[in-house]
Each structure stands twice: as C-alpha cells, then as structure tokens.
Amino acid sequence: MIEIRHVSKSYNKGKVKAVDDLDLTVRPGEIFGFLGPNGAGKTTTIKMIVGLLKPDAGAIVLNGLDTRTDALACKAMTTYVPDYPAVYERLTGLEYLNFIGDVYGVPKAARLERIEKWLEIFELTSAVGSPIQSYSHGMKQKIVLTAALLPAPRVMVLDEPMVGLDPRSAHHLKEIMREHCDQGGTLFFSTHVMEVAEKLCDRIGIISKGKLIACGTMDELKALDRGAGPTLENIFLELTDK
Amino acid sequence: MSRLGSLLRANLKSNFGVSVLVHRFFREKKDRWYLPLVALGVLGLLPALYGYLRFIRFVFELLQPLGQERTLLTFAILLGQFLVLIFGLYYVVSAFYFSRDLEMLIPLPFKPFEVMLSKFAVILVNEYLTMIAFVVPVFVYYGILSKAGPAYWISASIVYLLLPVIPLALVSLLVVGMMRAVNFSRKKDLMILVGSLVLVCAGMGLQFFINRTAAAKVDYQAMTGFFTSPNSLLTKIGAGFPPAVWATKALAGAFGGEGLAGLGIYLGVSLLLFAGMLLAAQTLFYRGLIGIGEISGRRKALSRSEMSRRIEGGRHPVKAVLGREWRIMNRTPIFLLNGVLTVIVIPLVFLLMARVGTGNATSFLRAIAAGTGLTGILGAAAFMIVSGCLNGTASSTFSREGSQFWMSKVLPIAPRDQVIAKFIHSYGIAVLGFAAGTAVLVLGLGLKAGPLIVAWILALVAGVALTAVGMIIDLARPFLDWTNPQKAIKQNLNVLFAFFADFGVLAIVGALAYVLAKAGVGGRGLLAFLFATLALASFVSVRYLLAFAERRYREIEI
Ligand SMILES: Nc1ncnc2c1ncn2[C@@H]1O[C@H](COP(=O)(O)OP(=O)(O)OP(=O)(O)O)[C@@H](O)[C@H]1O
Ligand SMILES: [Mg+2]
Secondary structure: OEEEEEEEEEEOOOOEEEEEEEEEEEOOOOEEEEEOOOOOOHHHHHHHHHOOOOOOEEEEEEOOEEOOOOHHHHHHOEEEEOOOOOOOOOOEHHHHHHHHHHHHOOOHHHHHHHHHHHHHHOOOOOOOOOEHHHOOHHHHHHHHHHHHHOOOOOEEEEEOOOOOOOHHHHHHHHHHHHHHHHOOOEEEEEOOOHHHHHHHOOEEEEEEOOEEEEEEOHHHHHHOOOOOOOOHHHHHHHHOOO | OOHHHHHHHHHHHHHHOHHHHHHHHHHOOOOOOHHHHHHHHHHHHHHHHHHHHHHHHHHHHHHHHHOOOOHHHHHHHHHHHHHHHHHHHHHHHHHHHOOOOHHHHOOOOOOHHHHHHHHHHHHHHHHHHHHHHHHHHHHHHHHHHOOOOHHHHHHHHHHHHHOOHHHHHHHHHHHHHHHHHOOHHHHHHHHHHHHHHHHHHHHHHHHHHHHHHHHHHHOHHHHHHHHHOOOOHHHHHHHHOOHHHHHHHHHHOOOOHHHHHHHHHHHHHHHHHHHHHHHHHHHHHHHHHOOOOOOOOOOOOOOHHHHHHHOOOOOOHHHHHHHHHHHHHHHOHHHHHHHHHHHHHHHHHHHHHHHHOOOHHHHHHHHHHHOOOHHHHHHHHHHHHHHHHOOOOHHHOOHHHHHHHHHHHHOOOOHHHHHHHHHHHHHHHHHHHHHHHHHHHHHHHOOOHHHHHHHHHHHHHHHHHHHHHHHHHHHHOOOOOOOOHHHHHOOOHHHHHHHHHHHHHHHHHHHHHHHHHHOOOOHHHHHHHHHHHHHHHHHHHHHHHHHHHHHHHHHOOO
C-alpha cells in the first residue's frame, strides 16, 4: 500500500511548485497508473515515494511505515526503476544483480531461480556476463527491471517503464506487472501511453501542474463525463486542456 | 553570431562554468566561502613566484654580459611547449574521443572540423592556464629587465597566444591519425591507461630536468653552460624544435628585420599546422570516432552451472558495497590511475629521484635513512603517510558515484554501512601506499625494522583520521553531475580541499610535537603524544563521519 498524504514539493527554494498538496492512496494488489502532461510532477512524486527527494510537506506511508521515520524498512520492501536508469556501467550484468541480491538479502536459491527466469523472459541471458557499458538502451532498462524484480518486492515504483522496450519485452512487462499485483503487491507507475493505462490499470490518477485533477477506476473517470468521449485519451485531453 | 561561434561559446561555457559560478556566488549566494580560500591559495603561491622571479633575474644577469640573455626566453618557450605537449596528449584524447557530449554534438548539423575546433578551443584555454605560471613571469620580467619597448610586448603577447598551437596541433594530428589507423576504440581503456602512464613518465622526466636545473643554480659555470653551450640540452632541444628559436627571435628582435622574420615564420607555421589539423579532422575525425563505446571481448552465454557458480548469496551489505567500490574504481582507468597506481608510483618517483637527482626529495630521504631514533621514525612515518594518503581516493568517494548515486539513496543499505564500506576501501588503498612506501624505505635506503614498526603504527593511526577527513569533505558537497569520470577526481575541488585539510591536520599535530620537544619532552614521550593525538583525531573524525553520513544521505537530493 502506498499512501501519499498532502505532499508538496517545490524546486529552487519554492520558485517552481512541482507537486502541490497531492493526496492519494494505492491499495495492495492494485496497479496504479499515473498520467499527466510533461512537467506535471510525475517524476517528482515518484522520487519522493522512493526517497530520492524529501517532501516539503506531508507524509508518505508504505504498508503502514512512514518513509521519514522508517526509511530503511520502507526501502527494503520497495524497488524502483527510474526513467533514465544510470547503472553501474563498469560492472557486468550478473555482478550488478548479485549486488542487488546482497543488499536486499535474497538467498542464493531464490536468487538463482529468479535471475534465470527474468533473464530468459527479457532475453538477456547471453549478455549478462558482459559489462553493462556494452548494453543497448533497452537492455539497460531491462537489466534494471530484472534487478527491481529480483527481491520480489511488495511495492514497485516504475517511471515510464515501457519507454525504450521492444514490443515483446513491453508485452512481458505488462504481464509481470499484473502478476506482481495478483500476488498482493502494489504497483505505481507513470506513463504517457493511454492504451497501456486504460487496459492495465486498476486505478488511474491524472496530475496537472502539480495538482491531482482526477483519480479513480476507468469507469469512475468515464462517469466524470463532460462530453469528452469514451476513451481515456478523450478524457485526458479534456481534463488537461487549458 | 555564427553557428560555429555559438558552438564555441557553449562549449567554453559548459567547460569553465563561469556562469554556474557567477550564479552560485551572486544569485544563490552559496559557496561564497570559496573566495577567501582561493585567495589564501594564491597567497600561498606567492613565495614560489618570488623564488621563480629571483631565479629569472639571476639567470638574466648571468647571461647578459655574454649577450646571451635571450636564451632565457628560449628556455621559457620550450618549457611552456613541453608542458603543452604533455598535458595536451591527455586533454586531446579525452576531449576529442571520450567526452560524452560528443554523442550529442555529432548528430547536430556541424562539420567534423567544427566540432573538433570547439573541443580544441577548450583545450587551448586549459593550456593557457597551465602555462601561465611558468611562462608569463619570464616574459614579463625579461621585458622589465631588458627595458623592452612596445614592440617586445606586442610580440610577447602574440607569441604567448600562439605558444600552445604548434605542439597541440602536432598532438592532435598524431592522435587523430592514430585513432584512424589503429582501431583503438576497442581498447580505449587500455589506451587511456598507457597514455596516462606515458604522461606520468614524462612528468617524472620533467621533474629530473627541473631538479637538475635547480641544482645547477649554485654552479655558475654549469648554469652558463646549460643556457649557452652548443652541446647543452637546451640548445639541442631548441635545434630539434625550431619554433622555439623562431619565437625567441620574434621576441628579442623586436620589430627589426630578424624579429619580423622570426615572427612571420612562427606565425606561418602555427597557422599551417592548425589548418592541417582541421583538414585531418574533416576527413579522419569521425571515422576514428565510430565505435568508440564498443567493448572488446565477445559475448558468450553463461552455462547453467557457470551461472549457478557465479551467483553468490548472503554477503553482508558492507561487503557488497565494498566489492562494488573496488571493482568500479579499478575498472575505470582514470580512477585506477588516481588510486592504486598513484600510491605505488609516488614512492617510486621518490626513490628514483633519490637515486638520480639532487633535489629536495633526495635530501629528505637521506635524512630519513641517516636519521637515528626519532628523526628516522618520524621521517619514515611522514613518507608513508605522503605515499598512502595524498591521493583522491577518500576525497572523491562520493563524487565518483556521479549520476549513479540514486542507487545509494534508494537501496536499503544504511548510510552507515555504505560509509563503512567506502572507508575500508579508501583506507585499504592508503595502507597499500604505506606498504609501497615501506618497500622503498627498506629496499632503497635500508631502514631497520625497529623504527619501521613504530612508523607503521603512527601511519596507520594517522591514515584513519586523514581518510575520514577526506570523506567528510567530499560528503559535505559531493560533485555528482559530471559527465566525464575525469571530472569526478581531477577537476574535483574536494580533492584539493582534502589535501589542504590533510596538511593542516599534520601541521597542527607536528607543531604541537615541536612545542613539546622544545619544552624538553623526550623521544618516547613525543611518540606517545603523537600517537595519542592522532588516535584522538581518528576517533573524533570517524565518529563525526558516521553521524554526518546519516544526515547527508537524507539531505542530498538527486
Ligand atoms: N531538478 C529540478 N530542478 C528544478 N526544477 C525541476 C527539477 N526537476 C523537475 N523540475 C520541475 O518540476 C516540475 C515537474 O517535473 P517532473 O519531472 O516531475 O515532471 P514529469 O511529470 O515527470 O514530466 P515528464 O512527463 O516530462 O517526465 C517541472 O516544472 C520541472 O521543470
Ligand atoms: Mg518524468
């Protein structure tokens, strides 16, 4: 569960208000899609959830633990994939995965099984012995995804995870996301792809200029009907129109 | 402004960050404490400048009666161009081939030579800054001493501005050609490493050269010989590298016939080489560049058993972070050079100087060897500390993570554990330096076991404090937004500040010991005092480091 309670964040000493009194809850077993125009505050919100940024106000609670007071416990149950993953280029894929396994305390048997499974799915098995430096952009993305799946986390936070993946990998990722939540995990991700959000998400939040302007299931969003049309794209365009 | 002009401007700006500094100082009013520090650093250099000026005057007065004073100019020009050559190789390779913004520039509608020109401009400015301390004093003081007219000052300015062009163009041609001819791209790491080692050797050569010159100072005959004899090194190099002679003529001949001829030919050759370089750039530059990020070695799938063998389990986070630090440091050539290689090379340089040269280093080492009891111990300890702690490992440990620092913030590793791992890594490299220093002391100077053991104890304790201080300095304001790993360590002010801080700590402890010695405290008492103060400093700094880490890891936003 992710509870974002009246969180605000601004940059440059308050000159740029990136997130403004954001309040929303993602329940266990739920895929939550976070939509919004460029610069709306999606990445900023995500960075606060995973502890890269400190909220100016408000609190973030993961499965009952406050990120301010139980930072380490919160991190131990969360994994994160950034929009542009900067990874340890000088390590091999396997060394990197081992490092992640060590810091999350994944035992050897589970580690072996999961690594083999995800590498197979993402077609990385033949590359895992080489330095990450030699990977393509999508391969880097996939090794970071594999690392994020390795600890079998209860909370996953992904920033535009489909960008740069080939259709097959993107397809697998969607299945994996579903699977994660069917097993009771919580998943929060941002995207610009309306079709993905519409098909995949249990609930959707739309943020614009730092404020949450709509939040709910697909049906609830449709019920907001302002004569926009039936698809998420119509709703999005209508809501974010100025 | 033309396209090329704006490219040049953007490149210079992003490299010398004047706008960032101005913004920091005057808008955000941050980092203002830099200014007094920089001023202090400049003040600290004044005595050295004074010494250099005296040396110039001395040589001038020595040579003037012989009518040979212009050789002084040749000396300065050669020295400047030599520096340009050494640093140039390094700057050129990293700027032309290994800076990340190339990926951004290449697709833009610029011609290859334009991209290269913009890089060249950055290097040129770097070189002016490098030479300023060595060449400008000679040019200016010579002008004053010889009561030169305006013609001299004009030619001096022209010559100075053109000084780096010839050697840099030569290096660039060499590098661009080499990159094209041999497919170095697959071995780019090796190339940087070899290049850097060549650099270190050349630097050592320069040391000898300067040492010799400095030593010859007392000997008028040798000095005069050095500057004037047809067989001297200077004359030989000058003959082999005529641009220095032309430039000298241009300077000393003012606007007379000989001077103008010198200036003309010097200018012409500079421009010619420069044009040649641009031409080569146009045809060869991009072709050598293609595939630069390629990694050597073929990819092969790991077998099941291999995979199972390589997947470990249950390492403590501290061990995991330590493994990461060690691997990344040693696999990034520029980091390797500044860590493991430095701690081995520094003592070796000292040893070589002791064998060959006659400079300060020698007398220092001789004093350690000859020193009985206390002096021997303290000298050996100081030598080991210099060998092990005067490198950027500790003071760039956070900066080196760069954009990858997000993982250190997101992963569930207590800041304390991360810092402990980093400490062990930096301290390990320091201890390696102590060992290298010891090897030199024992093999080169035959120091005995007794004093060595005591020196080791002192060095080990001091090492803890200095490592912790370096880490605290880097943690206070880590430099994380670099694009080229070279910047994380070579252009990282934290490394410089840590040097000052280290010297400060040692100077304070040393001064206290000196006061005690004056007050009649004996050898054992002094050693006990040193041990106690250093242990206390270590304890305090490590405690502070751990507490500071908890706070800073929360504060640093990325
Ligand atoms: N490091 C920063 N410094 C200053 N302002 C920033 C910084 N990062 C983001 N901002 C500002 O905060 C606001 C929100 O940015 P954010 O990156 O969260 O948007 P986003 O919704 O992720 O956009 P996109 O869809 O383009 O990824 C923007 O106005 C942006 O300019
Ligand atoms: Mg974003």
